[in-house]
Amino acid sequence: MSHERQQRFWNRIARRYAARQIQDVAAYEAMLTDVAARLAPSDRVLELGCGTGGVAIRLAPGVQEWKATDFSAQMIEIARAKPAGDNLRFVLVDAEDAFDDAPFDAICAFNVLHLLDDPHAVLALIHASLKPGGLLITKTWCFGDLGTRWRGLFTVLRALGLFPAVHGFTVAGLRQSLEKAGFEIVDQTVFGKHRQNPYIVARRRSP
Structure with a gap:
């Protein structure tokens, strides 16, 4: 799926996406609590793939x-139509071009790395755009760890235009990609029932 088709896909489903209910509220709240605990009031944070802004609106008051x-x-x-504080900006930009006002204390990428055209290039940009010791906080679907039946289903849905193109990370491969980009993995857990959707916190190593 081309970049333009990806944009059309997400534009088409945006209102349905915004209206959907969070399936596992306890897991979602636990993740937000963990993210908030890793951020400081003085932090500048960049979020990639913010969607309709739910996470940003919840967490921005703490930074x-x-x-x-x-x-x-x-x-x-x-996202811009929702009430938000003055310290929160919603910016329309490709992930590859989102780093113009770096460096940041933390960069968040929730369920977006697997959707990027070149996630390895973006990981390099993230690393370069963090302050030494800065955090990359991620949650990523690792479709490479799904069973054959599920992978086949998503392939069919993608061919019908009902599912976006995804990078087939495995959890082990994602960890290797983070480490190759220069990160030290400081925490990994799963919020919810899907072990193929790990929450990983990685730190840019200090010089």
């Missing part, structure tokens, strides 16, 4: 500045 980005105009339009 100095939160820049939430997405490449879907419809997602950003919905």
Whole structure:
């Protein structure tokens, strides 16, 4: 699926995405609590793939500045219509171009790395855009660890335009990609029932 088709896909489903209910509220709240505990009031935070802004609106009050980005105009339009504090900006931009006001104390990427055209290139940009010791906080679907039946189903749905193109990370491969990009993995857990959707916190090593 081309970059333009990916944008059209997310623009088309944006309002349905915004209206959906969180399936596992306890897991979602536990993740937000963990993220908030890792951030400081003086932090500048960049979020990649913010969608309709739910995480940003919840967590931005605890930091100095939160820049939430997405490449879907419809997602950003919905996010901007929600009440938010003055320290939160929603920016329409591709992930590869979101780093112009680096460095950041933390960069968040929730369920987005597997959707990028070149996740390895973006990981390198993230690393370069963090302050020494800064954190990358991620949650990533690792489709490479799904069973054959599920992978086949998603392949069919993708061919029908009902599912986006994804990178087939495995959990082990994702960890290797983070370490190759220069990160030290400091925590890994799973919030919810899906072990193929790990929450990983990685630190840019100090010089």
